[in-house]
Amino acid sequence: MTALTRYKFLFGTLSLLIIALLLTVGCTREQPSDEPPIHLNPDMDNQPKYKAQSESKFFADSAAMRQPVAGTVARGNLREDNIFYTGAIADSQFVKKNPVLINMQLLKRGRERFDIYCSPCHSRVGDGRGIMVTRGYVPPPSFHDDRLRSMPDGQIFDVITNGIRNMPSYRHQITPDDRWAIVAYLRALQRSRNAGLEDIPVELKDKVR
Ligand code: HEC
Numbered sequence: 001m002t003a004l005t006r007y008k009f010l011f012g013t014l015s016l017l018i019i020a021l022l023l024t025v026g027c028t029r030e031q032p033s034d035e036p037p038i039h040l041n042p043d044m045d046n047q048p049k050y051k052a053q054s055e056s057k058f059f060a061d062s063a064a065m066r067q068p069v070a071g072t073v074a075r076g077n078l079r080e081d082n083i084f085y086t087g088a089i090a091d092s093q094f095v096k097k098n099p100v101l102i103n104m105q106l107l108k109r110g111r112e113r114f115d116i117y118c119s120p121c122h123s124r125v126g127d128g129r130g131i132m133v134t135r136g137y138v139p140p141p142s143f144h145d146d147r148l149r150s151m152p153d154g155q156i157f158d159v160i161t162n163g164i165r166n167m168p169s170y171r172h173q174i175t176p177d178d179r180w181a182i183v184a185y186l187r188a189l190q191r192s193r194n195a196g197l198e199d200i201p202v203e204l205k206d207k208v209r
Contacts, residue, residue, distance in 0.1 A: 050065075052064075083095050084099055084180075085176055086157075087152075087156075087157030094154030096153060096154070098183055100184070107184055107188055109178065109181040110183070110186070111185045113178045113182050117173060117174060117182070121133060126142065128143070143186060143190055149190050157180065160183075
């Protein structure tokens, strides 16, 4: 056989096979059957496995999804520093001072996050008249009230983490680092509202009227 005839022969056989296949499929279509459809290439489609949230007959609590062994810590998730992650030394005993190093970069980050996450309710200046409030949301207190000015840094961190009364929690939207950045910026906001002459840099003092 020359290469060409071999090719023709192969092609012929293949076409016949395909036509036969199409005919079989054509005939079986639209005829109701209780049998499962023929699955020519299983391709690991059917495997003994559990789908998420499904029931299990094997485990006592019937849940196919298992909890990690108690005490398991995923890499990078060891949260030993209680103060950094909760703002508290012990139960509701909040740290007075932000544990994070405060510099201009942190304040800028805090301002950006504050404007995104807090200003819709608390407003950009923190007086509690954000756009949500003008549309009917419960008005939050002003950050410039004495009570909130003397609130420990750790407690503000805790309010962001867990929410309070009518304020939702922002635990999942804002990372702990960013929460501390927001706390630092909130302090700067409070200070700006109550700044005196002594807060103005010497070189700018004579510009103040
Ligand atoms: C969806 C609106 C909303 C957003 C967004 C919001 N707050 Fe609030 N916040 C409130 C309300 C309402 C209150 C008053 C809660 C109450 O007393 O019922 C409040 C109260 C507070 C208080 C005072 C808690 C107290 O002891 O009285 C602090 C501090 C605070 N918010 C910080 C923040 C910070 C920081 C952010 C941004 C990360 C933020 N909030 C985002 C609505 C909001």
